[in-house]
Amino acid sequence: MAAQLRLAKLFSMANTLTTCTACGSTCDDIQLQIDTQAHVMRTDNACELGQRWFATEGDTLPPATIRGQPATLEQAVHHAAQLLDEAKLPLVTGLKQATIEAIREATALADALGACIDWTTSAGDAAAMLALQTAGAVTATIGEVAQRADMVVVWQANLTATHPRYHERYLDKCTSPWIDTPEQRTLVWVGSELCEESEKASHAILIKPNSSFESLLVLRAIVSGVELDAEAVVEQTGVSLDVWQDLANQMKSARYGAVVHAGELGASRESVIEVARLVAELTATTRWVALPAGSAGNSSGAASVLAWQTGFPLAVNFAQRVPSFGPDEWTTRRMLARGEADTVLVVASDLPSQLDSSAAEALAALPMIALDWQPTATLKAAEVAIRVARPGVECAGTTQRSDGMMLPLRAAWDTDSPTCEAVLRAIATNLAARS
Ligand code: SF4
Known part of the structure; x- marks a missing residue:
């Protein structure tokens, strides 16, 4: 019955208009066509880079693993909550391919944990944000x-x-x-x-x-x-x-x-x-504006959600139970390089590939929890790995273009995998039950 329902849904949703997040153009005119096995068959309007992006499949991933061994979602959530509960200063990071909804949950979880939360993995990410704070923007x-x-x-x-x-x-x-x-x-x-x-x-x-x-x-x-x-x-x-x-x-x-x-x-x-x-x-005499071309994913959304929720766009520390801002202390790179984080929750991002060698080495030595739909090195290396639904293909959500426009990520089909935000909520619920 479930299979029939899924097939029926597949045919009724065979053509879905969605948004590509493979680069900062964030094209919202992508027509996805999927086959009866829920594989992406056509990505009309996507460029070659976008087609490769949509062709990445997470189907081969188990729903969850603990130290590389298959586990149920409940076991993985329980183990993740335990690791975070035992940590003195957890770091919630990544967020590059997370939806606005998932970033909001990640921020709430960091708040509940007294953790640091950040999305910057390069000097350029942080530089652009700090420049905005210094000089504003037209x-x-x-x-x-x-x-x-x-x-x-x-x-x-x-x-x-x-x-x-x-x-x-x-x-x-x-x-x-x-x-x-x-x-x-x-x-x-x-x-x-x-x-x-x-x-x-x-x-x-x-x-x-x-x-x-x-x-x-x-x-x-x-x-x-x-x-x-x-x-x-x-x-x-x-x-x-x-x-x-x-x-x-x-x-x-x-x-x-x-x-x-x-x-x-x-x-x-x-x-x-x-x-x-x-x-x-x-602009004193005519109209000029400056625009970053933007990067792949939803870093711009991560900065916005953090600013809405905490008042700061990056490198936020909840250890004192109120958000405090440390752009020179609590960025992902610096926390890892200085050995300050003792457990890392990576949300929808292949973190080591974005870090310099000292930060990547430090990360490899820490207990790591990873949530993603892509078969990344981060997911493979994580102590707890949970395969979540892919926004814009398997589940709906919202992403922010680099100019601040909110764009919809639509589901082309239903998956059994939970959304990233649902997993983050489940971890938060498990943690709350311990206190
Ligand atoms: S990679 Fe995706 S977002 Fe970038 S230009 Fe191609 S279709 Fe548009």
Whole structure:
């Protein structure tokens, strides 16, 4: 009977509109077609990267394991709760491919445990957030940029390679009263290595490697009317003052402009701050915004949920029973590298692959609980591993695009696997019953 019901559901839901989270484009126009065995057969509209993403299957995973041995979900939840209960300072982390709903449960669990919670695994993740706190942001949705911007500067990013449909969805289409053909939009690329993206631009500016900060500083100084020494400009940026002057003039005369940045820029707090200050300066006379191109998964959602729930976007410690913020102390990398966490709960993320070697080594020595739908190295290495339903294919949920837009992840079929949030709630319930 259950099989019949499942088949009936399969046929009635054979075509599902869902969202791809394999890169920061977060395309929400993916038509999933599945076969009667609930395998993804077609992913209409997805690029090659997206197709590979949807082709990843978690079917081969057992529902749960404890030290590599098959276990029931109840046993795994019980063991996970026991490990967390015994820990002095647990760390709840990962969250990259978790839904908003699961991140909310993970935050509540960290609160109940007096744990640290964080999602940052690279210096770039934290830098972008801290820059936002320092300089604020003049921003917009990608949709607004797509429909209004007559000038876009892509800074240190190769969107064509990393975000394959970014141009198709956001830059090459315009059907609005403000701009009705892509030719009306000037696309400028600034970077230190020519790439597919620079070839697409109407104008490419090749700067010295690692000179984003200096180049942005020069551009902002020109926009602000500061006189600069031409020789020093070439020495610092590898580009002549005239070229920067032309770019500044073009930016000042645009009706609506956007700086889209990613990659190397994201790793430097000072450069992200400079972008924010540059667009703020330009906004005195016209409209400019800055947008990160975003990364795969839902890191942007993790930052938002943590900010809603605790007041801080990352590196939150509940040990004192009130949330406290430690961007230089309680990030995932630092907690692991300093040996401060004694048990780690990894939610929907392949953590070791994102860490530097010292943090990854420290992680390998700790008791780890992992919840995921992908057959990752993290799940294999975990003391307790629980296979959860895959959002956007096997269960519904919400993800946040890098510009703050909430997008739906729809279920194409029903699975026996529990959702990540249900498992986190079950662990919290088990813990509450112990106290
Ligand atoms: S561009 Fe990115 S989000 Fe869109 S389908 Fe390709 S991989 Fe998925």
